Amino acid sequence: MRKKDDEKEKSIKEAVIKLILQEGFHGTSISKIAKVAGVSPATVYIYFENKEVMLQDIYSEYSEEIFEYLLNRVNQEMRGRQLIEVLVKSYYNYIREHKEIFSFVEQFSTCPSLAGSCRVEIKGINNINNLIAEMKNNQVIRDYSNDNLLAIIFYPVKAIAVNNHKSESERAVLLQEMIQIIQDALLI
Amino acid sequence: MRKKDDEKEKSIKEAVIKLILQEGFHGTSISKIAKVAGVSPATVYIYFENKEVMLQDIYSEYSEEIFEYLLNRVNQEMRGRQLIEVLVKSYYNYIREHKEIFSFVEQFSTCPSLAGSCRVEIKGINNINNLIAEMKNNQVIRDYSNDNLLAIIFYPVKAIAVNNHKSESERAVLLQEMIQIIQDALLI
Amino acid sequence: MRKKDDEKEKSIKEAVIKLILQEGFHGTSISKIAKVAGVSPATVYIYFENKEVMLQDIYSEYSEEIFEYLLNRVNQEMRGRQLIEVLVKSYYNYIREHKEIFSFVEQFSTCPSLAGSCRVEIKGINNINNLIAEMKNNQVIRDYSNDNLLAIIFYPVKAIAVNNHKSESERAVLLQEMIQIIQDALLI
Amino acid sequence: MRKKDDEKEKSIKEAVIKLILQEGFHGTSISKIAKVAGVSPATVYIYFENKEVMLQDIYSEYSEEIFEYLLNRVNQEMRGRQLIEVLVKSYYNYIREHKEIFSFVEQFSTCPSLAGSCRVEIKGINNINNLIAEMKNNQVIRDYSNDNLLAIIFYPVKAIAVNNHKSESERAVLLQEMIQIIQDALLI
DNA sequence: CATGAATGAGGTTTCATTCAT
DNA sequence: AATGAATGAAACCTCATTCAT
Structure with a gap:
């Protein structure tokens, strides 16, 4: 159970990193991140309070x-x-x-x-x-x-x-x- | 016909520079730029083909x-x-x-x-x-x-x-x- | 998660048909369609990829x-x-x-x-x-x-x-x- | 002088006809028409009261x-x-x-x-x-x-x-x- | 007459986020 | 926990039209 969570969080983070390189901060949206990470946009908000916090956490x-x-x-x-x-x-x-x-x-x-x-x-x-x-x-x-x-x-x-x-x-x-x-x- | 106004182009560029510092590339929208520059959003497109070209020109x-x-x-x-x-x-x-x-x-x-x-x-x-x-x-x-x-x-x-x-x-x-x-x- | 609402898709289609008769293809905008259908403009894009595809689907x-x-x-x-x-x-x-x-x-x-x-x-x-x-x-x-x-x-x-x-x-x-x-x- | 006018009006009409075939009524804008006709958008309004009247005249x-x-x-x-x-x-x-x-x-x-x-x-x-x-x-x-x-x-x-x-x-x-x-x- | 500049309104689409399941 | 649906707000951009020359 915990394992699953960690993997989802990791795949979200990796999606962010990947997209920011390809498309920059502008052009990297939650729905794109979710698509690349293979989760629902709503799931992103289970792991991160909002987009800004997410970027700061990853940074x-x-x-x-x-x-x-x-x-x-x-x-x-x-x-x-x-x-x-x-x-x-x-x-x-x-x-x-x-x-x-x-x-x-x-x-x-x-x-x-x-x-x-x-x-x-x-x-x-x-x-x-x-x-x-x-x-x-x-x-x-x-x-x-x-x-x-x-x-x-x-x-x-x-x-x-x-x-x-x-x-x-x-x-x-x-x-x-x-x-x-x-x-x-x-x-x- | 009216002449293209150098002052307008300049104030658009300055608005971009100013906003990018304050808000970053994300968070700097055409309408914010227009507001700061004191022109209509449509006017921006008289001086620059689109947002990307505008940023490249200024760069x-x-x-x-x-x-x-x-x-x-x-x-x-x-x-x-x-x-x-x-x-x-x-x-x-x-x-x-x-x-x-x-x-x-x-x-x-x-x-x-x-x-x-x-x-x-x-x-x-x-x-x-x-x-x-x-x-x-x-x-x-x-x-x-x-x-x-x-x-x-x-x-x-x-x-x-x-x-x-x-x-x-x-x-x-x-x-x-x-x-x-x-x-x-x-x-x- | 919510199920896709057949009623909504139907009411969007009907709104399109109705508006095209009244206002023609020009003059029928997504926001008008959304208003007539009683949904948000963004909702239209859940049911149809874009305007062109929407019209083709309905056709x-x-x-x-x-x-x-x-x-x-x-x-x-x-x-x-x-x-x-x-x-x-x-x-x-x-x-x-x-x-x-x-x-x-x-x-x-x-x-x-x-x-x-x-x-x-x-x-x-x-x-x-x-x-x-x-x-x-x-x-x-x-x-x-x-x-x-x-x-x-x-x-x-x-x-x-x-x-x-x-x-x-x-x-x-x-x-x-x-x-x-x-x-x-x-x-x- | 008169000759010149007639030619401009004709080229505007032809531009409309051409564009309507290619792009439909939607997708045919005054500025596109002006571009194809080789005149200024403002010139179109010398020959036609507005877009609707123009289309009706041509029809x-x-x-x-x-x-x-x-x-x-x-x-x-x-x-x-x-x-x-x-x-x-x-x-x-x-x-x-x-x-x-x-x-x-x-x-x-x-x-x-x-x-x-x-x-x-x-x-x-x-x-x-x-x-x-x-x-x-x-x-x-x-x-x-x-x-x-x-x-x-x-x-x-x-x-x-x-x-x-x-x-x-x-x-x-x-x-x-x-x-x-x-x-x-x-x-x- | 003719024009390119200028614009408010509105176009299509995407956004970050929340809802209901 | 997880999701796809849903949305108001806002993104970029183009529209028909008018202005100033």
């Missing part, structure tokens, strides 16, 4: 996922050089492997009317922050502010990951160079 | 504007260090001074269903590319690929500019540090 | 009805003279008794942009065709082509039935004479 | 045209047999040669909301009526009522003319047989 869930993904690929034994490489590469890989989720999260967070009324993003980012802070303490990376360190590590790689004008191998070359740039900039 | 126009803005603040006499500072600062200033336009462009370009069927962005970005290429030729900045140079110069600063958790002065400190990081990373 | 249904009507008034024991009389009179009566339906069907079938994309009319007309063929086999009526026999039996009577310049009794006289003419022309 | 003009066409092909020296043949054939030819006009007139006259408020059809039909009356006086055709004679002569041939399931040559055979049937039915 909350998936916007944390990336941090778990990153933390799972990092461990205590890695030194600075390797750690930067793994963080940048993992972020790149996550985007490429989860295009739909990444697109949903990006669309949601660039839309003030959606993201504005939504308070999340605290747990996951904190863990990453702690990781960075520890590296600074250990004098592995330079003593820049955490915000800037995160910005340097995670923002430029987005530009590579979403560039569909380039081939996979071209992007790989860019990624390697980018890792080098970031390592040189941040490591002591 | 085409404003996505170029940022490049003009940057190029206007740069000149031949600037050496590498100053040039990086001006580019990063100008981009930051543009975002802060044109929040509505920046939000529109970001929302549009992160939405595949909108940006996908829209081929633009060639003139402006080329001029910036030439600027960067020249700097490499003059052995002012390191010989990294253009894509990565642009990514390093323009992406991390976004993170600072859109961070509304910080005060204006806190952001200024971050920006100054970020400029330093980028200069150190790119200048020979 | 398909009613364009067959006339043939059933005719066949119900005919039987095996009737000989040629009587059969022609019954066919002509019944067609006349059908038109007079079902002015709205007849008007709908006529308007629909004279409008190429509607009728063009609509393939129907096969079952009913076939039964009439068989009836005519049998009469020819039995050497009751002359050996003209089926198309022409149908044209002679059913087309001139339309002219009488739609002639509102004449009184009911005048039309009755015309009808009687017309039956005579057709009998003389077709019977051996 | 009045073209619904008479058929009678002129028929009368031009008939002369005093023709005897009954030939006269019936010429009338039936000419009507058939008119329909095939002027499909657009015929379709317009049929659609208009089968639509009560259009035809109802339109009083015309007097001159042309009278001449045909006189022709028929004369034939009865000369004891060439039987003494049936004029209404029925017209119905027999002109209605069945419509069925042949609009039958696009048949080839041109098949229709020719049907037409010849139909003429024979009508001659036998009406001639003394």
Whole structure:
């Protein structure tokens, strides 16, 4: 019984993610979601209070996922050089492997009317922050502010990951160079 | 016959930009646009074929504007260090001074269903590319690929500019540090 | 869940028929139909995919009805003279008794942009065709082509039935004479 | 100057006729008409008071045209047999040669909301009526009522003319047989 | 006379949501 | 819990017509 429920909720969430990529937030309606998820429109309202809450719930869930993904690929034994490489590469890989989720999260967070009324993003980012802070303490990376360190590590790689004008191998070359740039900039 | 009214077209565009920031792409309807612009909904269709074309037209126009803005603040006499500072600062200033336009462009370009069927962005970005290429030729900045140079110069600063958790002065400190990081990373 | 309401579908169809007579195909809007049928405009779209399909569905249904009507008034024991009389009179009566339906069907079938994309009319007309063929086999009526026999039996009577310049009794006289003419022309 | 006007009026009328065939009465808007006619929507209102009057004007003009066409092909020296043949054939030819006009007139006259408020059809039909009356006086055709004679002569041939399931040559055979049937039915 | 701009009204259709089963 | 039916509101867009030049 519980199992059934979880599957329905999951299929609704997946339908949303899929449709938002294909059709954007506008163009993604409850009835389309229901059709793709294989349920009735009324069923959506059993799992989510309304459309806005539904989108926020899904955003909350998936916007944390990336941090778990990153933390799972990092461990205590890695030194600075390797750690930067793994963080940048993992972020790149996550985007490429989860295009739909990444697109949903990006669309949601660039839309003030959606993201504005939504308070999340605290747990996951904190863990990453702690990781960075520890590296600074250990004098592995330079003593820049955490915000800037995160910005340097995670923002430029987005530009590579979403560039569909380039081939996979071209992007790989860019990624390697980018890792080098970031390592040189941040490591002591 | 009456002449097509430039003021009307302008006020429609401004209404779109304004509403997209406040309400997002979903939630910005033709009738709301018409109301804000002070015209009839039917009038919108005199200036734009349909809603999609309207958004694409506006995107085409404003996505170029940022490049003009940057190029206007740069000149031949600037050496590498100053040039990086001006580019990063100008981009930051543009975002802060044109929040509505920046939000529109970001929302549009992160939405595949909108940006996908829209081929633009060639003139402006080329001029910036030439600027960067020249700097490499003059052995002012390191010989990294253009894509990565642009990514390093323009992406991390976004993170600072859109961070509304910080005060204006806190952001200024971050920006100054970020400029330093980028200069150190790119200048020979 | 609620069951689809046959009453509702019927009242929508009747509203269409009624409005098309009063206002023509132009001038018959979904919202008018909904108002006359006592439902919401959105409800119409539960029963019909869109306006065009709705009109075609209704046409398909009613364009067959006339043939059933005719066949119900005919039987095996009737000989040629009587059969022609019954066919002509019944067609006349059908038109007079079902002015709205007849008007709908006529308007629909004279409008190429509607009728063009609509393939129907096969079952009913076939039964009439068989009836005519049998009469020819039995050497009751002359050996003209089926198309022409149908044209002679059913087309001139339309002219009488739609002639509102004449009184009911005048039309009755015309009808009687017309039956005579057709009998003389077709019977051996 | 006058010449110019007449041409514009003519091109508007032709645009209406053309569009009504292609798109039906619904689907034929003033702006489409203007586009096809190569004029401004406002210009249409110089030549016609409004849309309804325009359609009625065009109907009045073209619904008479058929009678002129028929009368031009008939002369005093023709005897009954030939006269019936010429009338039936000419009507058939008119329909095939002027499909657009015929379709317009049929659609208009089968639509009560259009035809109802339109009083015309007097001159042309009278001449045909006189022709028929004369034939009865000369004891060439039987003494049936004029209404029925017209119905027999002109209605069945419509069925042949609009039958696009048949080839041109098949229709020719049907037409010849139909003429024979009508001659036998009406001639003394 | 002729026009493209302009518009209020209304077109078809879809929306997010609720109802009744 | 789950559903398809039902709907008022609103979406996009076009209409017939008038205005200003």
